[in-house]
Amino acid sequence: MVTVPHSPASARPTITRKDVARLAGVSTAVVSYVVNGGPKRVSPVTAAKVREAISALGYRPNAAARALKLGSSEMLGMVVPDTTNPFFATLARAVEEAAAARGYALLLANSGGSAANERRQVRNLASRRVDGVFLSSVLFEPDLTELEHSEIPAVLLNHSTEVPGFNSVGVELLEGSRRAVEHLVGHGHRNIALVMGMNAGNDLDAREVGWQQGLAEAGLPEGPILRCDFDRQGGYRAGQRLVAAADRPTAVFVSSDLQAVGLLRAVSEAGLRVPEDLAVFSFDGSAEAEFSWPPLSTVAQPVQAMAEAAVEALIGFDGLSPTRNRIFPVDLVLRASCGCAPVPLPVLAAPAGQ
């Protein structure tokens, strides 16, 4: 079926502050005062008249004009590798909310994890005059030149190392991983593999170092290392290689929940059981991890707090005060995949009646 659309283009021309002023019998300045609650006071009765005119006319302030005048778009930009990745989706959502709470909208952009795209997206955001940018790069050394000579404040979100001149917020990647390995050791494992996502860059991911340290502290040799993409497919492939390994490890630490989910599938297909034949511990603490089978033990990142801190850092950025690297502690969430919880967790225990 086909219908005639609402509100044809031929409708009323845009209503401006001026129309409101005329209808309310005041000046445009007064309209501004009541809309913005300042900077001058307005007598209650005039204010009421203005408000009435506003709703009678269905007036909406024009954000572009406001942005032009104020030199601020009241928008923040965020570039992430992939909003489809649950971890980044959750992070972006948290940032969006924290930003909204302060009156800022969030312009989200996917980089697909390539430096070139990152640069392009940053440039695009810059030209849209966002008031600041969150950069969640997957690269060790994101290309910051674009950010450096735009006047735009930026914070590196999900970045756990120091970058001179930039605020950043991250988590204890190394310590979290170390503790996860330590935990697996506590379950009696002595051959613990690592499934590690690949970053474009040649530094060692701190998660890898954490795994090494955990092993070293326990006096254990390093198990096999499997490198793969940071996604389900990558984890799946790594899992296939892992179960086929000659001296099959009895446990594995995986660098992200997403990869662990893929790995779990490969393990199931091979007819092995988790955690009996292979214990699994992953990283992130996303919702995926809670509903996989078995549920994944994982190192949980405090996404909410990180988002909050990032927004705080970005909005409060004066361009002068010293730059900081906020590192958040992580939590071990123990579920069945490492051998801890054989049964459903309390949170989920009781089915709703009926």
Place this chain on the structure above:
Amino acid sequence: MVTVPHSPASARPTITRKDVARLAGVSTAVVSYVVNGGPKRVSPVTAAKVREAISALGYRPNAAARALKLGSSEMLGMVVPDTTNPFFATLARAVEEAAAARGYALLLANSGGSAANERRQVRNLASRRVDGVFLSSVLFEPDLTELEHSEIPAVLLNHSTEVPGFNSVGVELLEGSRRAVEHLVGHGHRNIALVMGMNAGNDLDAREVGWQQGLAEAGLPEGPILRCDFDRQGGYRAGQRLVAAADRPTAVFVSSDLQAVGLLRAVSEAGLRVPEDLAVFSFDGSAEAEFSWPPLSTVAQPVQAMAEAAVEALIGFDGLSPTRNRIFPVDLVLRASCGCAPVPLPVLAAPAGQ
């Protein structure tokens, strides 16, 4: 550690078109012409001078000013219930890309699925002067009044019924569900349950009707109906109720992949096997479905195409031509959960060498 930030606020004041004009020794108009490639032609040598001045100064056009002048922000808005839901994440990502390809940025907003929030977000987007909005509501009757009397073109995305005055794009909810049930019947099932998400509204979801029809066509009675939230937790709870049912069904059709993932966990916990003890067919075709255990048979929505069509409809909207409801066909993706594929799918079969 703490470092002194880059680009202190005391840096150069914003560079405008005027600075460029001065440096290039031309008028501001000429700068505009070369930046926008029109509307007038500029001699190659002047153009070169201008471009040089632009990069020498690091000039960036001010989008706010442009938006004000043009009456277009070159931004589109999208409100979805939850970007954290993989289906909407994927949809939003596809829309973002389709929009970007046409020079539009996407302002994303979460409504949490409540009508009040939807309205608030639409209003917010409207005040930011987006050139159009995609509304992906989970409600049967989204509150469109806000859209109706803003002048903003809108398309209802993920909406499969006709709404006078609005363009909309959706999928064959009913037909897809019917075929899923038909498929389960083909596997020999005679007691097929329904796990159905709850919408705020009192119309029947077309998926429910499709399930009914599938059953009716096979001359089968309706199995139990379990209603729950549209998330993993909801599916989990429904699954718990389902496995505890007196006359336990041998198959179930689930209204979304996310719910099915939750259900799968409940089934596993109960010690039942899928598909032997309970066959499962779900709806959406998201990535989650491919990596659950067992992999889910699901009714796949053509997300890419839908996004493309939605952007097309929104940008090409002239406010006059008649409004359309574009309904896309769906595909049955057959995997292990319904009893079809006992082994890994070809797509995933070969592990990368090594």
Place this chain on the structure above:
DNA sequence: GTGAAAGCGCTAACAG
């Protein structure tokens, strides 16, 4: 408590 007016940076007539 209210109003007039000067721009914010850009585009696109219109005039040369």
Place this chain on the structure above:
DNA sequence: CTGTTAGCGCTTTCAC
């Protein structure tokens, strides 16, 4: 081919 200029709608200083 190039330049001048009038606004787009809003905020805010300064005068009343």
